Amino acid sequence: MEANQETVVTMNQEEDELDSKESVLQKYFLQEWNILKSLLDDIVSNARVSDTSSVHRIRSILDKYQEQGQLLEPYLETIVSPLMNIIRSRIIELGTASDEILEIIKPICIIVYSLVTVCGYKSVIKFFPHQVSDLELAVSLLEKCHSTNSVTSLRQESTGEMEAKCVTLLWLYILVLVPFDISTVDTSIANDDSLTEFELSPLVLRIIGFCKDYLSTAGPMRTMAGLVLSRLLTRPDMPKAFTRHYIMMFVEVHTVLVLMYVMLLLMYVGRLDVRIIIQI
Template sequence: MANSAETVVAASVADAVDLDPKEDDEHDSKEAVLLRYFLQEWELVKSLLDRIVAGGGVSSPTDVRKIRSIYQEQGQLLEPYLERIITPLMSIVRSKAMQLRDSSDEALEVIKPLCIIIYSLVTVCGYKSVVRFFPHQVSDLELAVDLLEMCHRTTSATSLRQESTGEMETKCVVLLWLYILVLIPFDIVSVDTSAVNIDNMCGSEPSPLVMRILEISKDYLSSAGPMRRMAGLLLARLLTRPDMTIAFSRFVYMLYHLY
């Protein structure tokens, strides 16, 4: 009986060994075809990106989304090209965010379709792969909070349409941008230009900049969409900073009275 059982096991192992190389070959063949196709499509994507950069914005990301959909399950093919896609797009987002005080509506309408493209890459390749190429100058922290606040106050009348207006994607991208920016290696209060009375606060309250992040993120935690996850990522990173003890206590207090 023992010999019989061993024979069955040995046969099963042999079958598995025979099958694995075949499956691997099929997988490699499929990936090779996709890679060749992607290299052809990349020229089209690159030309689209060149037009976006030259024009300082994009009217519709439909073509890029269509190409992206082909690789929904093959994000690894896109990863070598992420920097070449994300860096110029986020550079435009950053420059337009600087114009918010002068022409907020116009700047936001340019930013939204760019963020649709960037967020589509997040869904394919994962946020960790994408945020590596976000700008991370210290001065961008207040800029990103201003942009998030502007998006938070703006609700499109066409938000119920099937086609995205870009509001959700923009909020998610900016939350991820802040997720990178709150890694600054010194106290956040030191870069908060609105903390004019910080000496009088005696450390009893979080800085105004931090409170703005907490208030907006708190609202997104109660949403059912991806903004909830992005807000959670941001808060987890922000509130575990050594200089956020008071902010953490304040946030717990806010949640206690909210729920």
């Protein structure tokens, strides 16, 4: 009986300590929030990060709450929405052909990805822009990020390339749920009526191509790519086209193998005929 009472007392003490710790952290975060908000306001007002040291300062504040992400959740919309709107508006303004777009978005993505690591992606992506027209923007941005690979992963992390890819993949994770046939928002085939329900649109093929590449890499991009594919390939308009796409791939591979076999057989027969002729 006494042992049970001691256990209860110990558990209550531990709960009190946890409550006390969370209370202290909450008060501490409220003090830091003013600093954080000031740094974020500066980024939003300039529509870019003008001082890279502010990114490191923001990240150092956020990283303190790795195990208390719930403290940040009430502030996520205030942080995430303006930052993602900068990314969206600057893509529209500059286009993805410009190298300047990566210089602008990479520091911002470092901040957004820091929130993902602290609060979890499900909490963060709720505040990503999700207009139908954003799908092509996100794919074009991913294509731009995908074509600029650094030599080492360390450099990717320090410059924000990895974070930019992860944030863009998470953006696509939201956007591939658009309640329309993706082919109808693919401007590359806007005036092309030849695409059937059994064919994948170029936009879908681009997404699948990028994700396949990331699935073969180590790190968070593999996870994000898996999330995108899981949503993309389970869309109602995907099964028929996707099935036909891979059947055709199988047929093509099978045809190549058969042709190779026939060629080898002919070569063998040819060699045999030569030997017979020589013997004769």
